[in-house]
Amino acid sequence: MLDTLPRGTICIEDIEMGMARHVQKQVTEQDIELFARISTDRNPVHLDDEYARDTIFEGRIAHGMLTAGLISAVIGEQLPGHGSVYLGQSLRFLAPVRPGEMVRAEVTVTGIDIAKRRVTLDCRCTVDGKPVLVGEATVMAPTRAPA
Template sequence: MLDNLPRGTICIEDIEIGMTRHLRKTVTDQDIELFGQVSTDRNPVHFDDAYAEDTIFEGRIAHGMLTAGLISAVIGEQLPGHGSIYLGQTLKFLGPVRPGDTVLAEVTVTDIQHAKRRVALDCRCTVGDTVVLKGEAMVLAPSRKFD
């Protein structure tokens, strides 16, 4: 399941502090398998039920960077959107995402440096009422001046 706002571009000239965009995605076993293939991260905590039962998570979990990738999707598709360039990202992983969990990934504009086209974003992912990831991103936003 994927629920998000319209995709596209918001140019630096139109970005305002407090703007927020999000997407909602249910993480599937196929998502975990595909991420494992692409990243080559085959840690058994993601793939082996018996192994994962004996970990602090007491069951299989999705890759943390799969969850972080949802933040990247919001930035690259919605805010600022197409033409955005990542300059930096901090992440704190606060809880597991399990197969079948629905993750809400949200970004909110916290600062704008118009002259440099830089936008600071507060980033968070939640499963229900639980924050599972939080961080900050700095991105270079597209501008109409360069069209």
């Protein structure tokens, strides 16, 4: 299940401080398995119930970068959207995401440099309102101006 605001593009000329967008997605067993296959990260804490029970998490967890990928989805599809170019991302993982949990990824504009087409975004992911990931992204936004 994926819950999003409308997709598309917000050009640098239309971006405003405090503007925010989000995506909400339930992390499934299939998501975790596919991410393991694509990334080649087959750490058993993500894939093996028996192994994961004996870790500090006391059960399986989703890959942190799978959760972080939801931030990329918001940036690439909504804010700024199509035509965005990632320039940098910082992340801090605060809590695990477990299979079946609903993750809300949200970005909020905290800085704009129109001349350089740069946008700084506060990034966060939550489960049941509890922060599981926080960070900051810098992106180049598309423009309406001719190149």
